[in-house]
Every structure is written in C-alpha cells, then in structure tokens.
Amino acid sequence: MNSLFGLIGYPLGHSFSKRYFTEKFEQLGLQDSHAYTQFEIPSIDEFPALLATPDIKGFNVTIPYKQQIIPFLDEIDSAAARIGAVNTIKILPDGRTRGYNSDYFGFQGTLKAWSAFADFKSRKALVLGQGGAAKAVIAAIEDLGIPVIKVSRQAAEGIVSYNELPALMESIGLIVNTTPLGMHPNETACPPIPYELLTGQHYLYDIVYNPLETTFLKEGLAHGAGGIHTGIEMLYGQADKAWEIWQS
Known part of the structure; x- marks a missing residue:
C-alpha cells in the first residue's frame, strides 16, 4: 500500500465514498497500491493527527466538518474559499494541505x-x-x-x-x-x-x-x-x- 485516502466526518454510517473509490481502484487495477477508509472523528481537533497516517494522500470531508476543517488547512482553492466549505483535501508532496470543493x-x-x-x-x-x-x-x-x-x-x-x-x-x-x-x-x-x-x-x-x-x-x-x-x-x-x- 502506498496511497491511502479517507472520509472524515461524524457520525459515519454506510459510505458512498468508500464503496465508490474501492470499486474505482479495482477497475483501474490499483487495489494493491490504493485503499480508502473512514475516519470517524468526534471533534475536528483530531484532524491534525490524521495527517500522520501512513501513506495518506487525501481526504473527503462530510458533515459536520466541511466548514470547520478550513482553519486547519494550509491552502484553499479559490472556489472553496468563496463557497466557505471544503469537501476534498489534497496532501501535497511537501506535506502541506490544500482544500477544494468538488461539489x-x-x-x-x-x-x-x-x-x-x-x-x-x-x-x-x-x-x-x-x-x-x-x-x-x-x-x-x-x-x-x-x-x-x-x-x-x-x-x-x-x-x-x-x-x-x-x-x-x-x-x-x-x-x-x-x-x-x-x-x-x-x-x-x-x-x-x-x-x-x-x-x-x-x-x-x-x-x-x-x-x-x-x-x-x-x-x-x-x-x-x-x-x-x-x-x-x-x-x-x-x-x-x-x-x-x-x-x-
């Protein structure tokens, strides 16, 4: 495994994202190197610790953290900044985080x-x-x-x-x-x-x-x-x- 992605939210039940990306990785033949998991955190203050997760490359963000996540990020895409909500995070090669709104x-x-x-x-x-x-x-x-x-x-x-x-x-x-x-x-x-x-x-x-x-x-x-x-x-x-x- 060298590329891990995950969903941040609370609470997290059945996840469209986990199923979707797991199937996508299988379709692309990436199932041995890519995986998707869920990070159910009761407080957004736990987000910084997730950045130390081995092989983590990015996150999706869902309720209730789409707005709360912004102060924890290094950069915000212009559309996400105007909207005031982030639902996708990319971890850059130097470890910095950039937020986007893919909605x-x-x-x-x-x-x-x-x-x-x-x-x-x-x-x-x-x-x-x-x-x-x-x-x-x-x-x-x-x-x-x-x-x-x-x-x-x-x-x-x-x-x-x-x-x-x-x-x-x-x-x-x-x-x-x-x-x-x-x-x-x-x-x-x-x-x-x-x-x-x-x-x-x-x-x-x-x-x-x-x-x-x-x-x-x-x-x-x-x-x-x-x-x-x-x-x-x-x-x-x-x-x-x-x-x-x-x-x-």
Missing part, C-alpha cells in the same frame, strides 16, 4: 451537460436551502452567468421566503433543491414551492439521490415542468473530481 464542479458539470441547459440558462434560478451544499450550487450557477434567487423558510437580506415565490415564477427557469426534504426515510416531504404555477419553462433539479426520484421531482412532472434532474450524477461527478484533484 461545485460536480454540480456545474451536470448542469452544462443537461440537454435542457439552453432552455433555462437565459432565466433566473431558484436555489432552495441555505446550507453548505447550497453555497456550492449557488456559486456554480452564478459562474455560468445565471442570476440566482436564494430561498429559505424565513426571508432575510438577499434571501426570499417560500411565500414570496408565486410572484417570481414567471422569471424562473431552474429550481434546485439543496434541502434534505424528501430524503429517505422522509420520502413524502418536499419543499413548499407553488407547484401549481409550474410550466414547461421550469426545470427541477434535486441534489438528493436517495430516493432517486424525490417527491419534489414527481410533483414537478405532475404539474407540467419542462424536465427534471436527479442528484446521482452530481454525486458521481463530485467523486470523479476528487479523484482528479488527488491525481493532479
């Missing part, structure tokens, strides 16, 4: 590859939720030249509430759900947007991938939305970007 690249890549991109890129986008994932999604959309309207349960400076959405729907092309509403096991839940006002100009994207087709997406189709996009490709996209970062 940004994973989401943006799926948007550009979506056949509907030409239909909604000239309108505004609604981003539902204000968590760490929302910040990556907002940055990715804005960098494609699409104005973003931020939506949360309560209005604030620069953020509208769900109650204000009916007056905005005519200007909207893309609606992205970054909240956990609809995620297993609460699969019947969905964001309270005015589904009755959806038309063919509206395209719905849910970054939730379990279940693959959420109630948010089902309601969108039932009310005449132009199309939907599930979260699974973003999940794979961000993992592929992490691997690219580690190999660069």
Whole structure:
C-alpha cells in the first residue's frame, strides 16, 4: 500500500465514498497500491493527527466538518474559499494541505451537460436551502452567468421566503433543491414551492439521490415542468473530481 485516502466526518454510517473509490481502484487495477477508509472523528481537533497516517494522500470531508476543517488547512482553492466549505483535501508532496470543493464542479458539470441547459440558462434560478451544499450550487450557477434567487423558510437580506415565490415564477427557469426534504426515510416531504404555477419553462433539479426520484421531482412532472434532474450524477461527478484533484 502506498496511497491511502479517507472520509472524515461524524457520525459515519454506510459510505458512498468508500464503496465508490474501492470499486474505482479495482477497475483501474490499483487495489494493491490504493485503499480508502473512514475516519470517524468526534471533534475536528483530531484532524491534525490524521495527517500522520501512513501513506495518506487525501481526504473527503462530510458533515459536520466541511466548514470547520478550513482553519486547519494550509491552502484553499479559490472556489472553496468563496463557497466557505471544503469537501476534498489534497496532501501535497511537501506535506502541506490544500482544500477544494468538488461539489461545485460536480454540480456545474451536470448542469452544462443537461440537454435542457439552453432552455433555462437565459432565466433566473431558484436555489432552495441555505446550507453548505447550497453555497456550492449557488456559486456554480452564478459562474455560468445565471442570476440566482436564494430561498429559505424565513426571508432575510438577499434571501426570499417560500411565500414570496408565486410572484417570481414567471422569471424562473431552474429550481434546485439543496434541502434534505424528501430524503429517505422522509420520502413524502418536499419543499413548499407553488407547484401549481409550474410550466414547461421550469426545470427541477434535486441534489438528493436517495430516493432517486424525490417527491419534489414527481410533483414537478405532475404539474407540467419542462424536465427534471436527479442528484446521482452530481454525486458521481463530485467523486470523479476528487479523484482528479488527488491525481493532479
């Protein structure tokens, strides 16, 4: 073994990352030299000790440490700095650490590859939720030249509430759900947007991938939305970007 990678978070249950990278290493014939493990640490203060792990080359970072990890890193990629969250860490040859946000690249890549991109890129986008994932999604959309309207349960400076959405729907092309509403096991839940006002100009994207087709997406189709996009490709996209970062 000469290249070890791992996932940092707490708590850690069944991990997509461990399964994905273990399978990737096998597909690439790297299973004898590369491995992926989980580092379940109850405090981010334990991170520096992980850097002494033999053969460690990089980390993925998940809840609740995507923001807490930043002060512990030597360098931050410009996109990650703007987003304020890191989910991928590369250990440089000299031992320094550099943080990235591969969610940004994973989401943006799926948007550009979506056949509907030409239909909604000239309108505004609604981003539902204000968590760490929302910040990556907002940055990715804005960098494609699409104005973003931020939506949360309560209005604030620069953020509208769900109650204000009916007056905005005519200007909207893309609606992205970054909240956990609809995620297993609460699969019947969905964001309270005015589904009755959806038309063919509206395209719905849910970054939730379990279940693959959420109630948010089902309601969108039932009310005449132009199309939907599930979260699974973003999940794979961000993992592929992490691997690219580690190999660069």
